[in-house]
């Protein structure tokens with residue numbers, strides 16, 4: 170089953186009021202590609218202003234706490250994201266798994282909290298360079314996935330992002346064969362876990378650019394991309410959306 174392509178931008182810790190104009194430029198240009206789902210995951214503090222500025226473009230968070238509410242200083246709940254106007258969130262990005270010591274169990278609980286609240290979730294997995302070089306990439310990613318996948322999946326609202334850590338922000342990209350192998354394995358795991366209806370989209374992330382997007386989107390079981398650096402400017406992001414529409 171061919172799934173509608175999904176291209177999500179991850180703005181990470183970038184974005185001030187002045188950048189709302191860029192978000193608007195991205196939203197306006199994305200309207201030309203109705204065959205692609207486009208979304209931007211922005212800093213939590215910018216979500217409400219972004220949704221007001223671009224009512225047509227899904228805006229998401231980059232993380233969510235797994236608890237509904239409580240004594241969690243500095244954290245944001247799924248309900249708060251929704252209240253601010255978000256319709257999706259990233260969970261388990263490697264920058265949080267590493268720097269914030271998030272475990273697979275944390276990521277699973279976050280995905281479940283997001284889905285239960287009506288948000289879509291992009292659940293990230295990916296191996297380190299050392300693991301890739303020693304031949305353990307597939308086993309590592311499948312184990313990560315096994316322990317991070319939500320038990321209660323609203324499959325249409327769940328996406329997986331395969332993001333090799335060594336490809337994030339480095340300009341290095343796995344070979345087409347490596348992407349194909351990993352996405353096939355992830356699809357197999359999802360089929361095993363949820364049944365083979367194939368509704369969960371599998372995105373590739375890590376140094377996706379206008380210049381390599383078409384080649385990546387042509388790979389079987391690549392249903393879109395999670396884009397960091399190249400999502401910050403409309404002129405860099407739109408060629409990726411265009412490649413998804415053409416693919």
Ligand code: PGA
Pocket residue numbers: 179332336337338339374375376377395396397398399
């Ligand atoms: P990048 O980041 O596109 O800048 O490599 C991707 C990501 O971390 O989601």
